[in-house]
Amino acid sequence: MAEKGVKVFGMWASPMAIRLEWALRLKSVVYEYVDEDLGNKSDALLRYNPVTKKVPVLVHDGKPVVESAIIVEYIDEAWKDGYPIMPADPYERAQARFWANFADEKDLNGFVQCNAAVYPVFTATGEAQGKVVHEAQQCLKTLEKALEGKKFFGGDAVGYLDLVVGWYAYWLPIIEEVSGASVVTDEELPLMKAWFDRFLAVDVVKETLPPRDKLLALNTARREQLLTA
Amino acid sequence: MAELVKLIGAFGSPFVHRAEMALRLKGVPYELIQEDLNNKSELLLRHNPIHKSVPVLLHGDRPAVCESLLIVEYVDEAFPGPPLLPTDPHDRAMARFWAQFIEHKCSRPFWMAVWMDDGEAREGFVAETKGNLALLEARLQGKKFFAGDAVGYLDFAACGLAHLLGGVIEEVAGVRLYGDGEFPALRRWAEDYTSDEAVRACLPERALLVAHFAGKKDKIRMSLRAMMQHK
Numbered sequence: 363m364a365e366k367g368v369k370v371f372g373m374w375a376s377p378m379a380i381r382l383e384w385a386l387r388l389k390s391v392v393y394e395y396v397d398e399d400l401g402n403k404s405d406a407l408l409r410y411n412p413v414t415k416k417v418p419v420l421v422h423d424g425k426p427v428v429e430s431a432i433i434v435e436y437i438d439e440a441w442k443d444g445y446p447i448m449p450a451d452p453y454e455r456a457q458a459r460f461w462a463n464f465a466d467e468k469d470l471n472g473f474v475q476c477n478a479a480v481y482p483v484f485t486a487t488g489e490a491q492g493k494v495v496h497e498a499q500q501c502l503k504t505l506e507k508a509l510e511g512k513k514f515f516g517g518d519a520v521g522y523l524d525l526v527v528g529w530y531a532y533w534l535p536i537i538e539e540v541s542g543a544s545v546v547t548d549e550e551l552p553l554m555k556a557w558f559d560r561f562l563a564v565d566v567v568k569e570t571l572p573p574r575d576k577l578l579a580l581n582t583a584r585r586e587q588l589l590t591a
Numbered sequence: 592m593a594e595l596v597k598l599i600g601a602f603g604s605p606f607v608h609r610a611e612m613a614l615r616l617k618g619v620p621y622e623l624i625q626e627d628l629n630n631k632s633e634l635l636l637r638h639n640p641i642h643k644s645v646p647v648l649l650h651g652d653r654p655a656v657c658e659s660l661l662i663v664e665y666v667d668e669a670f671p672g673p674p675l676l677p678t679d680p681h682d683r684a685m686a687r688f689w690a691q692f693i694e695h696k697c698s699r700p701f702w703m704a705v706w707m708d709d710g711e712a713r714e715g716f717v718a719e720t721k722g723n724l725a726l727l728e729a730r731l732q733g734k735k736f737f738a739g740d741a742v743g744y745l746d747f748a749a750c751g752l753a754h755l756l757g758g759v760i761e762e763v764a765g766v767r768l769y770g771d772g773e774f775p776a777l778r779r780w781a782e783d784y785t786s787d788e789a790v791r792a793c794l795p796e797r798a799l800l801v802a803h804f805a806g807k808k809d810k811i812r813m814s815l816r817a818m819m820q821h822k
Contacts, residue, residue, distance in 0.1 A: 413692070413726055427684045429691065439680035452668035456656045463658065464641070467695075504641065 365424030368393040371407050372418045373400055374572050375580050377529030378430040379418035384525050385437040387566035389444035431462055434525055448522050461508045461515070462526040476501040476527070480534065483543050484581075485588050495543050499550050502530075509553045513560060520564055531558040532571055540581045594651030596621040599635050601628050601645045603795060603803040605698075605751035606659040610646040611793035612747035613663040617672040660690055660748060675744050689730065689737070690748040696723040698751045705755070705764045706808075706815050717768055724774050731776045735783055742787050749784075750794070756781040759797060763804040 368386065372379025374397050386393050398407055398417050410426035411419045420427045420436065427436045438447040449455050465476040479501040482494040508515055508523065515523035534546055535558075546555050561567060598614065598621050600607035614621045626635055626645055638647050638655035648656040648665065656665045667675040677683050697720060704716035731737065737745035754760055756778055761767055771778075784790060785797075795803070804811075 422681070425681050427681065427688075429688050432684050432687045432691075435687070436680055436684040439683065452665050453650075453653050453656065455668065456661050456665045459661050459664070460656075460658060463661075 365421075367423070369396060369421040370394070370418060371396045371398055371404075371410065371421070373398050375577055376417060377533050380529065380570055380572075381430045381525050382418050382420055382433055382437070383570045384520075384528065384566050385434045385447060387569065388447060388520070389437060389441040391437070391441060391444070431466060431526055434522060438522070446521075447525065449516070457508070458515075458522045461505060461523050465505060465523075465527045476505055480530070480537070480545075483545060484537050484541055484585060486541065486543070487589070491541070491543055495545055498545050502546065502551055502554055506551055506553045509557055514557065520561070524561060528561050528567065530554075531561045531567075533577075534558075536574070536578055536581055539578065540585050593620075595649075596651075597624055597649040598622070599624045599626055599632075599638070599645050599647040599649070601626045603800055604645055605754060606644075607646040608750045608793055609659040609747050610648060610662045610666075612742075612750075612790065613666040613675055615789060615793060616675060616742075617666050617670050619666060619670050619672070660694075663744065663748070677744075686745055689727075689745055692723070693727065693745075693749045693752055696720075697727055698749075698755060701752070701755045701768075702760065703815065704768055705760050705766055706812055707819075712819070721769065721773075724769075724777060728774050728776050731780055736780065742784065742789060746780075746784055747790070752777075753781040753784045754800065757785060757797070759800050760804060762801055763808055 368391055370379065370382050370386070370393050372382065372395060383393075383395070396404070396406070398404060400417070403415065407417065407419060408415055410421055411428050414428060416428070418428075418430055418433065420433045422436075422440060427433045435448065449458055463475075467475055467477075476498075479494070479498045483491070483498050486494040505527065512518075514520045515527070520528075530546075537543070538545055545551075546558065548555055562571075596614065596619055598607070598610055600610070600623055602625060611621075611623070624634070626632060628645070631643060635645065635647060636643055638649065639645075639657045642657060644657075646657075646659055646662055648662045650656070650665075650669065656662050663675060676686055700716040700720045700723070704713050704720060707713040707716065734740075736742050737749065756774065785794060
């Protein structure tokens with residue numbers, strides 16, 4: 363009895379889960395989306411990902427794959443005849459992965475990189491906000507270098523790095539609205555701002571974005587919760 | 592005519608070791624440039640301006656490849672030779688996941704716990720490491736190395752953990768966090784790994800490693816305290 367097909371275990375508001383949807387849709391792969399209640403995780407999720415118990419998880423013919431950036435590379439390799447997500451050249455691939463790590467992880471000395479610099483913007487208030495906004499902008503300015511002279515991080519078309527950092531294009535303006543901060547502006551980050559517009563116009567992105575008002579309401583409520591905790 | 596490969600490294604670094612193992616197992620000749628991390632060269636700072644760390648791979652005239660696990664994947668993809676990572680996409684994804692898990696959930700908190708001052712924070716790291724090492728121990732059951740009968744990607748990705756499990760770091764720091772009976776399969780793996788012939792060619796002897804870390808221990812403790820405060 364072989365389990366067949368493709369399932370995504372995600373959560374509608376999760377920017378990490380949406381990466382998988384973008385990748386699968388670029389490959390024209392049909393998948394079933396399982397929307398998890400993170401406060402009450404399904405048995406299936408815990409069975410497929412007993413180690414970290416997190417979303418997203420991709421299950422392909424019964425085999426689970428975890429960690430969204432790793433899953434995106436997996437999707438590229440498992441459906442290698444479809445849309446090319448990773449660059450072809452080994453050096454370009456190393457560069458794409460390098461910037462993805464820069465965006466996603468704390469570096470090994472514990473200093474913040476992009477995501478870790480962006481999250482505090484969500485809850486910072488008053489004077490502290492100015493400082494965290496500046497740090498976030500510094501990180502994004504470094505990342506922006508990878509865009510120079512190109513339409514997308516991937517070149518003329520979206521690629522791996524666009525999928526990894528693409529969530530900024532939709533989630534950052536919401537974080538800005540909810541917190542009152544101003545991070546990605548024409549003055550500070552012109553290339554990034556222009557890329558936001560181009561990225562949001564891509565078909566697979568448009569098709570999958572969660573409703574803005576719903577996401578805004580969720581994040582407004584979450585912010586209030588965090589600030590009063 | 593093969594292009595020159597240079598690796599900027601530093602003595603005793605498990606990250607540099609990963610890159611060296613990748614080059615050696617792939618059969619790629621390289622020139623090792625040893626850095627004094629207390630006095631970083633212009634070459635290193637020019638090629639890795641963001642992280643300023645080793646290893647850095649220079650392949651011909653190409654710009655640098657930084658970050659040890661990325662260097663490993665680059666070496667695997669750019670040069671002919673036996674594959675370093677598994678070839679099946681699912682196995683590759685698993686290998687990448689466990690390499691990350693070992694780095695962030697095992698080696699990192701283990702390292703922190705060894706060097707930190709006694710207290711609640713350290714207890715947290717000790718407990719976190721213990722739970723994660725148990726998961727890793729389960730991955731090893733029945734196998735000599737993570738990769739099977741011979742050393743492979745996940746084994747050299749876990750080199751830093753071999754130092755930790757082998758007691759090198761604990762000896763220098765003067766602590767003992769886990770009992771001898773804990774994690775038997777992982778302790779056996781650490782011994783088998785560090786005695787493997789291919790590994791020994793690019794891994795300093797235990798006594799030299801102990802001396803090396805002993806020389807750095809004040810600096811390590813200081814930078815750890817600074818990092819904890821920065822959080």
